[in-house]
Amino acid sequence: MSLALQQLRIYRHDTCMLSLDCCIAPGEVVSVTGPSGSGKSTLLNVVMGLQELPFRYDGEIMLNGKPLDAVAPHKRNLGMLYQDPLLFEHLTAGENIAFAVPPAARRGQTKTALRDSITAQLDKVGLGDLYTRPVQTLSGGQQARVALLRTLASKPQAVLLDEPFSKLDTTRRAQIRDWVFATLREQQLPALLVTHDNDDVRAAGGRIIEV
Known part of the structure; x- marks a missing residue:
């Protein structure tokens, strides 16, 4: 690429x-x-x-x-990261990442499998137990990590x-x-x-x- x-x-x-x-x-x-x-x-x-x-x-x-x-x-x-994470405040950390997954990547994947995959990604950056956390309760550093994971989830x-x-x-x-x-x-x-x-x-x- x-x-x-x-x-x-x-x-x-x-x-x-x-x-x-x-x-x-x-x-x-x-x-x-x-x-x-x-x-x-x-x-x-x-x-x-x-x-x-x-x-x-x-x-x-x-x-x-x-x-x-x-x-x-x-x-x-193209993926984009701004000064502000620009996360969706009505969604949890995990739901923010799931939102960006393209339809082609979702196809043939159950909701449980998708959630497990996202949880594994969160775990790699020390956020594995925060899938269900509202993003407004996360620290700035945690939000930054979620923002990048969401960007990468869009492939x-x-x-x-x-x-x-x-x-x-x-x-x-x-x-x-x-x-x-x-x-x-x-x-x-x-x-x-x-x-x-x-x-x-x-x-x-x-x-x-x-x-």
């Missing part, structure tokens, strides 16, 4: 905000850094297909060698990260950050990280693009 941004230029009206050309390999995390207003979050919106006027772009976005430019956002097979072919660790306390931040990057490497998912934090960049361990 690879994510390629080929001669990508993003404009606000007629002004070019940023320009980059890179191919992200399986398991690699490429970090994009720059000051506020430089277009970092807009870059992720463009890759997701969520940009709106006055923003536009030229160049090509490729996932596994196939262009995404004409593909609807919900069909791009993405690449992951975008928009300052996903910025609201965690210092100790928890390092722990969650290392776990996220290790998981992306383990699953061989290309990832694009937007951040202004140098510790995030160093932990990602990949190429750095300054905009």
Whole structure:
């Protein structure tokens, strides 16, 4: 799996905000850094297909060698992690993850089997007994882990990260950050990280693009 941004230029009206050309390999995390207003979050919106006027772009976005430019956002097979976990507060931790499982992955699987599978995933990150816990009762670090598990449950072919660790306390931040990057490497998912934090960049361990 690879994510390629080929001669990508993003404009606000007629002004070019940023320009980059890179191919992200399986398991690699490429970090994009720059000051506020430089277009970092807009870059992720463009890759997701969520940009709106006055923003536009030229160049090509490729996932596994196939262009995404004409593909609807919900069909791009991209996972996204934001600053906030954005979990569904009316669902439990386990139900949040189950919600993201694609129909194809559910097919032929009983509700009990699906729950057992999700519980096993939660157990791997120290949350095995929290399937039925309302997400609003979880700590910030626990919510961050559930958010990543939900993202991975959707079977993405690449992951975008928009300052996903910025609201965690210092100790928890390092722990969650290392776990996220290790998981992306383990699953061989290309990832694009937007951040202004140098510790995030160093932990990602990949190429750095300054905009």
